[in-house]
Amino acid sequence: MERVIFFDGVCNFCNASVNFVIDHDPKNHFKFAALQSDFAKEKLTKAGLNAEEYSSVVLIEGDTIYTRSTAALRIAKKLSGLWPLCYGFIIVPPFLRNWVYDVIARNRYRWFGKSENCRLPSPEERTRFIVG
Numbered sequence: 001m002e003r004v005i006f007f008d009g010v011c012n013f014c015n016a017s018v019n020f021v022i023d024h025d026p027k028n029h030f031k032f033a034a035l036q037s038d039f040a041k042e043k044l045t046k047a048g049l050n051a052e053e054y055s056s057v058v059l060i061e062g063d064t065i066y067t068r069s070t071a072a073l074r075i076a077k078k079l080s081g082l083w084p085l086c087y088g089f090i091i092v093p094p095f096l097r098n099w100v101y102d103v104i105a106r107n108r109y110r111w112f113g114k115s116e117n118c119r120l121p122s123p124e125e126r127t128r129f130i131v132g
Contacts, residue, residue, distance in 0.1 A: 002031065004043070004130065005075060006058040009034030013104075013112035014056065022125060024079040033130040056105040068105075069097035 005021065008014040018032055033040050035058070041051040044058065047065050059071035066074050070090070077087040089097065 001062045002060075003029055003078070004031045004033055004060045005071075006033050006035045006040045006044070006060070008056055008108075009036050010115050011056075011108055011112070012115060013108045015115070016112070017057070021075060021079065022128070024081060024083060026080055027078075028128060029078040030075070031128050031130055037131065039130050056101075056108070069101040070094065072101065073097075 005018070007018055021030060021032075033043075035051070040058075043060060044051040044065075047060075049065065056068070057071045057075075059066040059074055061074065073087050073090050076083045078084070
């Protein structure tokens with residue numbers, strides 16, 4: 001099953017999160033695409049979502065789309081080390097999980113900064129990124 005993480009390519013926190021996932025995903029479960037890419041806009045629009053409404057993480061697993069805290073927890077579930085234990089927070093009601101997620105998402109530029117360009121992967125990571 002293909003898993004694609006869409007991330008805000010100009011957000012420093014989001015880029016650090018992508019680096020974290022790459023470092024903790026030795027089985028290469030995930031591919032990545034910036035939300036600003038045509039590929040992301042096409043996929044989200046095709047799924048009936050307004051691509052302009054999403055400015056933080058979106059996960060597509062096969063034909064299913066996950067957003068906000070659910071996406072983050074499903075990503076953690078596939079990582080190496082103890083990170084899959086975070087998936088236990090899925091039992092917390094989504095309105096609580098998403099409230100915490102939204103506070104971070106709303107303040108991410110102020111707390112972590114913003115870049116003018118999307119992340120450039122290293123040559124060995126390039127195959128995991130979808131450009132376009």
